[in-house]
Amino acid sequence: VYGLASTETGQAGDLGTLRQLFDAVERRGGRYVATLPILAQFLDEPCMFSPYSPASRLYWNEMYLDLGPLAAEVGLPSPTAPPIVPGTLIDHKAQYHWRRHVLDPIAERLAAQPAISAQVDEWAHRTNAYDYAAFRAVGEQRRTGWSEWGAPWRDGTPIIDTRQQAIGLGADGARLTTHVVAQWAMQRQLETIGGGAVGLYLDLPVGVNCEAYEVWRHRNLFLTELAAGAPPDALFLGGQNWGLPPLSPVALRRDRYRYFIRCVQHHMKVARMLRIDHVMGLFRLYCVPAGRPATDGVYIRYPYEELLAILTLESHRSKCALVGEDLGTVPEAVRPAMARHGLYRLHVGQWFLPSKIGNRPEPSPAESVASLNTHDTATFAGWWRGADIDDRRDLDLINADQEASERVDRDHQRAALLAFCGTPSDDEALTDVERAMVSATADLARGPAEVVLVALDDLALEPFPINVPGTTSQRPNWQRRVDRWSEALDADRASPAAAATIASVSTARTPH
Template sequence: MDERENNQGHEAALARLAALAGIAPDYHDTEGQRRALTPSARAGVLRALGHDPCSPGAVRDAVAALELAPWREPLPPIAVLPPAGRAGGVAVVLAAPAPAAPLRWRIALEDGARREGSAAVAALPAPARAPAHAPDRSGLRLTLPLPADLPPGYHRLEISCGATAAITTLVQPPASAWRPDWLAAGRREWGIGAALFALWSRHSWGIGDFVDLGALARLAAGWGARLVGINPLHAPLPGETADPNPYRPSSRRFLNPLHLDLAALGAMVPPDAAWPPPDGPPPGAGVDYALVHRRKHAALAAAFDGGQWDAAGFAEFRHAGGEALERFALFNALAEHFAPRPWRDWPAALARPDAPGIAAFRRTHATPIAYHAWLQWIAERQLAEAARAGAGLYRDLALGVDPDGADVWADPAQFLSGARIGAPPDAFARAGQDWGLPVPDPRALRADGYAPFIAALRANLRHAAALRIDHVMGLDRLYVIPAGADARDGAYLRYPLADLLGILTLESHRQRCLLVGEDLGTVPDGLRARLDAAAVLSTRLLLFERWPDGLFRRPGTYPRLALAAFATHDLPTFRGWWEGRDLPPEAAAARAHERALLLAALADRGLAPAGVDAATTDDPAALAALLHAIHQFLARGPSALVLASLGDLLAETVQLNHPGMAAEAANWRHRYRLPMEGLGSDSLARSLTAAIATARAGAMDGEP
């Protein structure tokens, strides 16, 4: 065999290995162009998965191992069935020839009931032989049909057949995600989106807190809103220099203690800890995270040390939190002890939860560990109170976590080494995006019965009327940037969409929580249809809903199962967009053209304000009229939800986050121009919310 044939054989083996590993050979970008997988991206992702793409022998061995993997387990570690009402089955591996004894199965349902039956092995559907290179080619991989009327839940499946016996977790999803009564009845609702850190009141300590959130929920309910949407509440890394980005948390399972309201602790906080001054920090100053951290933790530590709290209640909470809470609190204590060193630079004896020095550290640092658990107890209580205050909370589950944070430290095997999550180049970011988030390992996720995914869901569905799934495309695939590469040379890695979507819908029913998928950017073909069938609302932004020629789509074209909004936290406010504050000066002409297109869309629906044209800027009356028109434009559409941002209700210009800017920039630091005490009397906010409520209750614009 010559060198050319060797190279061709190695290339074929690499392609086979990539396919078995779940690396997509191509994708379609946001403009519909096919982008093929590059050899360097394929090699980089294979290395992240633990393969050696340069060694023909290693590649052949890896292909053989992956081909044999389905034959090595009598039952999978977890089996997620099709949605309720559809016939489903589980893959079973038996030794061949077909045993004469029947295959017996028994399901222990979650409610204690049992189902059982048997089947003749020879009659089971779709038998397949093991690969030719298998050590024992006599294996059979069959499909065991199961009852289609199993109740939704987590059940236990046991099988036995001859010498084979196995047990697995069986997940039966519902037919679709939970739908609240108003959605099932065909009503259209609306909500207010706000950044919790940007809220403030005369009693809050430099950052929005859970009591501020409760006040906004009450105000929103009074205006007729169904929901209040907020940024992720996930716990950041401990320490005053932690990245404030709520989409890069230390843990997605626990809460950010900076949002604790000190006044709500009452006598627990020493009188001399009072801060800030009576009128509060000026909103223009932004959130000073380092100062907030120092002040709040000094007061909270004094309250903890004072012991004027329900010890029995805390003990019960800590017991219920189990090992997950203990590990999180332990990590925070370790991170403070070794600050500013990341956990990978800690002594080997303390660098992982099962390291030999951990037990001694737990004993000698019991107080700081208890303190961090106590913070979660207080935060959980205050969030629960805010959730009961008025409009329901629309929470946000971030896509990933900080590689230096608690979730990765607690279980690093759940993540690929060196690779990062990002997004490919598109019209929004021509060089692509590198989010610096570690890549979940789909193999480890499945092997662990999807436990980390389930735990994160449960933590964020709690106290929520709706949950936003950030970058919902991650249920199906993630754009992986290999170590040493940039975002232009990544590849898509597949994830078990059917399994993850089934678990997501099941958990939504358990918490009676509506689901919204953030399906923006490069969306896989067919994913939106899958989400729609599962009753997961799509996200439709007016700024992005355009025809190929740039014309704005009318909201009548938006799907019923959707959340419609003008923009998101990563995009300008309406005023900022209209005035071109997000653009360099040389793009002013292009923005004027876009303004004209938007005015044409408004005019088409009889909503264009009189006397306003594409050149109109810096006119408060015109801006107010435009804000009314835009919100009515969206509110008349068929989409189940419309979300109005608090920044737009206050006619603000500041963009909360500029993707790609460094953490030291102004991202995530904005404070709204009015305190909570002034929102209810603001004339623009009141008139806009009244207009939205009227339009949502009125006739629906169903025309294109």
């Protein structure tokens, strides 16, 4: 969502621009819009803007509120966003500060209206939102994560059920109001977006930040001396440490899975399809002890049949399809169990392109969600020019000989894919990379996958990736806007490549 910026939203997008994308997808006959996680984040002090390290899996990111309708509801003028400077990255902290400057008085006025105040209060009691809002208010007052707070807040207070209780314990009333009202408004706006003809496809991250609300409130459920990650492999010889405290399988079961159920239900109230990030984590999770390198991790095993049963039950109750992100090192038991419980697999088309002239891309499985790439891979334009190889060499993940070998392989793949495209017509104005992108996407759409996703970055031929796994400050992860996103699905303004891609997908996916 952050990539869908407009002149009204500032540096990053919001639910208003997301709604515009939904409208465009509906006009072109699409069924789903997929997003990265839109969960709560720490965007002030500390500022941690990876959507896969959320401040909670139970509450939304208030930065994405569509502020215009809320301002109109309380008689305030529409907010005027700072202009976007072309070519710059998103400064999440500055964007959040501007949006809070607008949101705070809106929340105050909404809370002052008796009818709305009663709605918010009733909703907050049902969702424990006062407890969460108090946690966020205290964090903003102290400008540190909870692990650095003094007693009694650091050590946990009784669950906070009311505004008066939170203020009595020292939470700032204005901040408390903003967070409670923002969560109520986010839920309302998301339910409206997700209730239309096009379904919302959300992403449930594998865990939360070590300073997250849940770790503070439900410390007994987490193994705080460990961090989830990934073992060493061909791409990351040193392994990966994601900094996410894993759930204790013993405590999770002793709690009768109530926390896990709440996380799932929170998403399924608004989503029509839910992607389970790193679905292998329902089976086993690679964890690194504090102070140890990522090569020294161990696997923790989870009661996957019970977790999958919960997912299946909640899926049925909410009429929300399930997708398991089954990429990377996948134990043998995972995919058969996914099939038994009705979870779709993922298929990444760029991994199955031909490398020999005369061959065609490998087809996706029928029970899958297919796309050319993911947020953790190169975009198609980046793949075409070998930007992912550049990255691995620059990060010392491959040596010079491996780099040379990969570039030869990529040359073969480009040649094979262009041969698969066929001879261009005399009046075709597309470049080679555009022809290849259109052809590869159309082939996915003609295949048996249940759902085919088309990335806005590919329609814009964006060369840079959303995220380079295993990097932090080395790469501007999660900070790029989507170039010309509003034009990509517009029949009159789309580029020739984007128009050809959407037309081919629409033709392939329309029942005849």
